[in-house]
Amino acid sequence: MAWVNAIIQGILTGGLYALFACGLSLMFGVMKVVNLAHGDLAVIAGYIAIGIVFVTHMPVLWSFLIVVPVMAAVGYALQRTLIQAALNRSVLTTLLVMFGLSIVIENGLLQFFSANTRGIGVNLALVTDSINAGSQIQIAWLLIVIFAAAVAVLTGLQYFLSRSRYGRLIRAVADDPEAAQLAGADYRHVFGIAAAIAFGTVALAGIAYGMYSQLDPTAGTDTILLFAFAAVVIGGLGSLWGTLLGGIVLGIAQQVGAQLNISYETLAGYLVFLAVLVIRPQGLITTGNQS
Amino acid sequence: MTSLAKGEPAGDGQRQAGMPLLEVRGLTVNHGQLRALDGISLRVFPGEVYAMIGANGAGKSTLLRTIAGLHSPAEGSVLLDGADVTGLRPERRARAGIVMVPEGRRLFGSLTVQENLQAGASYARPGPWTIDRVYELFGWMRERRGQRTAQLSGGEQQSVAISRALVANPRLLLLDELSLGLAPVVVQRIYAMLPQILATGLTVLLVEQDVSQALRVATHIHCLLEGRTTLEGTPAGVTAAQVEAAYFGLASSGASPGGGAGPAGEGN
Amino acid sequence: MTRAATTAAGNPAGTALGIRVTRSQRNVAWTGAIALVIVAVLAYFPYLVYSGTTTILVQAFIVLTLASMWNLLAGYAGLVSVGQQAFVGLGAYLVLILAIHGTPPFAGLPVAAIGCGVVALPLWWLVSRLRTGYFAIATWVLAATIMLIIERFSSIGGGTGMPLPGFAGMDPTYLTAYTYWAALAVAVLAMVSVYLILRSRLGLVLTAIRDDETAARSSGARTGLARLLVFLVAAAGCGAAGAVLAISQLQVQPAAVFNISWTAEMAFATIIGGLGTIEGPIIGTAVYILLQQTLQSYNAWYLIILGLIAIAIALFARRGLWGLAEDHLKIRLFPVGYWLHDTALAPGRIPGS
Numbered sequence: 001m002a003w004v005n006a007i008i009q010g011i012l013t014g015g016l017y018a019l020f021a022c023g024l025s026l027m028f029g030v031m032k033v034v035n036l037a038h039g040d041l042a043v044i045a046g047y048i049a050i051g052i053v054f055v056t057h058m059p060v061l062w063s064f065l066i067v068v069p070v071m072a073a074v075g076y077a078l079q080r081t082l083i084q085a086a087l088n089r090s091v092l093t094t095l096l097v098m099f100g101l102s103i104v105i106e107n108g109l110l111q112f113f114s115a116n117t118r119g120i121g122v123n124l125a126l127v128t129d130s131i132n133a134g135s136q137i138q139i140a141w142l143l144i145v146i147f148a149a150a151v152a153v154l155t156g157l158q159y160f161l162s163r164s165r166y167g168r169l170i171r172a173v174a175d176d177p178e179a180a181q182l183a184g185a186d187y188r189h190v191f192g193i194a195a196a197i198a199f200g201t202v203a204l205a206g207i208a209y210g211m212y213s214q215l216d217p218t219a220g221t222d223t224i225l226l227f228a229f230a231a232v233v234i235g236g237l238g239s240l241w242g243t244l245l246g247g248i249v250l251g252i253a254q255q256v257g258a259q260l261n262i263s264y265e266t267l268a269g270y271l272v273f274l275a276v277l278v279i280r281p282q283g284l285i286t287t288g289n290q291s
Numbered sequence: 292m293t294s295l296a297k298g299e300p301a302g303d304g305q306r307q308a309g310m311p312l313l314e315v316r317g318l319t320v321n322h323g324q325l326r327a328l329d330g331i332s333l334r335v336f337p338g339e340v341y342a343m344i345g346a347n348g349a350g351k352s353t354l355l356r357t358i359a360g361l362h363s364p365a366e367g368s369v370l371l372d373g374a375d376v377t378g379l380r381p382e383r384r385a386r387a388g389i390v391m392v393p394e395g396r397r398l399f400g401s402l403t404v405q406e407n408l409q410a411g412a413s414y415a416r417p418g419p420w421t422i423d424r425v426y427e428l429f430g431w432m433r434e435r436r437g438q439r440t441a442q443l444s445g446g447e448q449q450s451v452a453i454s455r456a457l458v459a460n461p462r463l464l465l466l467d468e469l470s471l472g473l474a475p476v477v478v479q480r481i482y483a484m485l486p487q488i489l490a491t492g493l494t495v496l497l498v499e500q501d502v503s504q505a506l507r508v509a510t511h512i513h514c515l516l517e518g519r520t521t522l523e524g525t526p527a528g529v530t531a532a533q534v535e536a537a538y539f540g541l542a543s544s545g546a547s548p549g550g551g552a553g554p555a556g557e558g559n
Numbered sequence: 560m561t562r563a564a565t566t567a568a569g570n571p572a573g574t575a576l577g578i579r580v581t582r583s584q585r586n587v588a589w590t591g592a593i594a595l596v597i598v599a600v601l602a603y604f605p606y607l608v609y610s611g612t613t614t615i616l617v618q619a620f621i622v623l624t625l626a627s628m629w630n631l632l633a634g635y636a637g638l639v640s641v642g643q644q645a646f647v648g649l650g651a652y653l654v655l656i657l658a659i660h661g662t663p664p665f666a667g668l669p670v671a672a673i674g675c676g677v678v679a680l681p682l683w684w685l686v687s688r689l690r691t692g693y694f695a696i697a698t699w700v701l702a703a704t705i706m707l708i709i710e711r712f713s714s715i716g717g718g719t720g721m722p723l724p725g726f727a728g729m730d731p732t733y734l735t736a737y738t739y740w741a742a743l744a745v746a747v748l749a750m751v752s753v754y755l756i757l758r759s760r761l762g763l764v765l766t767a768i769r770d771d772e773t774a775a776r777s778s779g780a781r782t783g784l785a786r787l788l789v790f791l792v793a794a795a796g797c798g799a800a801g802a803v804l805a806i807s808q809l810q811v812q813p814a815a816v817f818n819i820s821w822t823a824e825m826a827f828a829t830i831i832g833g834l835g836t837i838e839g840p841i842i843g844t845a846v847y848i849l850l851q852q853t854l855q856s857y858n859a860w861y862l863i864i865l866g867l868i869a870i871a872i873a874l875f876a877r878r879g880l881w882g883l884a885e886d887h888l889k890i891r892l893f894p895v896g897y898w899l900h901d902t903a904l905a906p907g908r909i910p911g912s
Contacts, residue, residue: 175401
């Protein structure tokens, strides 16, 4: 039964990882930007949530109502300025700039917040409670909520991209920015919108992670970025639902590894990732085009 | 190489009296070290079909792309209805009414036919062209509107590309190498649509590799060679020999010194 | 009329057109002589200065080695690796393992370097097919994986690390001196290797990749092989640096030797100094050390400032400080290019190599 529990845990953490991953996937699919600062931005969002709760005493669960729009605005601004400037130079420059940003953010957080870990909503019933569904099966409520949130976000994103006018524009610009210009679209603005959406999901990911685990300055890269990337690669570059599947596979691999030996958890996940890289580089789901 | 004084295209009095829809003055464009266009000037009046012809690398597509805003000229200007648009970004020009159908179609691969048209209509100006009207123009399109564009034939893709531009209700439609990669029969069929397009008040500036095709559909032709103008005039006003000379840059063989259409009445 | 392109061999083909092609022989001679003098002076340092200075210099040599490797990778082969800390760590651990089994650490150093080169081969196979951005993150994942695997083995210290054996009974002054010389030797070797590589046929391919990868590939150059070789050399170089690190720290801790800040330091130093130039890493290392000494090493500020400067330079001065200097001063210390002498005019220079 412990194994069943592991699998269930794995599936549910897959939702968290999918939440990590969809921002990364979106930015690469649309702007062809590999956001190495992705995880660190999630951590910042988490810290902002902590800060807001501390200052306003608002219910922790509603903090995302403020953090998400704030991060989305930051995303738009960052895309229109720094990232666009880097994109105008070259792919290499973009990568270097995003790496630089990641290091600056991480060390900035270290400088101002110290390496101590912080959690979000640690005293909330939601965070601490779980369902007992039989011997050895304990499912945290939080994970269920996060999984549901991930599904909701992915569904919303999918719907937005396929049905709405801006979603169509985003896909068009992703396919061919120049041709989109000829149709009257300012691709820099569309990139900005896509970045805003990506950063919004990153904010959710940061808050979710802060609740599920503990935030610390290095969590951005140690956990969030690398797990997000693993989920994207396992699930297939270019597929939103694929990142959910990838997250689930990653989650299951980790939990199964943890069953063998608690310290194997992260390693097991990476080994599965490397295996996928070898066996099927496109990931588990391949679509004909980029998302 | 027949030279032409930069400036006034010859033509009939009506042209010279009215206001051109598009005017290009002294346009010079560089690709790095290479001079792609050297002091090009032309005028396109409403309702015309203005064809750019010339060998590969002559600068025809560069001219169109510069007019569309994708290249910045080193010198010169582009005017739409008398207003200087040289500094406008491509998307602004599209919204102002200069819409280009780019070389190679460049359809949005992950979008369906209908979505491509909807994308094209995103910033449409008011006008007669709607997606429905386009479906009437190209009868086959409505049924296949849910398909990805990769599943269409070359000619069908070209039709979608043109339609995507039409639904934006342009004033000036730029067609870059329509015939590229298409069978002659297909090309003919597409060009046969031109009259219906023109009937709604559009003006067309096109680049065409196939000279005889260009001569068939154009009201005015303009030949480029190595970035310079070698011939300007109407199909009726130039001889085959003149066109050939202008195209290949041969020493003039029987062409009149001013190039292009001489005084009214000079025929082939 | 465009000038004829350079010929690999030298003069003959060009003379007919009135152009003479030479390699920069005289420049090399001067630079080589000066470099030799500098190295000799540096080698004498342990006799001249306090151990505090040599310690700083050891760190500088480590960063210089790493930076010149990263420069090869990202500046010439187009491989942006943010996982080089894997080889730094591996180099350190190889020295540790050898020392545990009786090999003196200084003897273990070259073995560690070669070992890293060998390990790099299967790792290349894992990541080589990925596109630039995904290649970068994949190298990061690899580094994290390698660290997690190594932490499994308590015999080499597990998650907390262990001291480096093999120096028992050695006079500290001599140890400091030997460490210093080892670090100096590794740095010199790294720079000489980079210079030789870039002067060779491989270097031509790399410079072509640096300037325009698609064109390089379509011209038939063996870009795949070139990048593999660079990856292996960089692995060995970083491994050597890691070995020196272990020796200079007298201990090996996974969190320290596998830390992303190694990649941050080598990347920032290279970018600031000048990505894609041989002289860049030297300048960048100097800036790095300067900043670090000014801001006290264990403070996160120097990385923040270094990072901000690197971002600014990546955006506004792509060839870094050295590139700026070159553009204004028109000199080159380590010439690997060719000179075109138009015999009809005064001697000239083609830019770009």
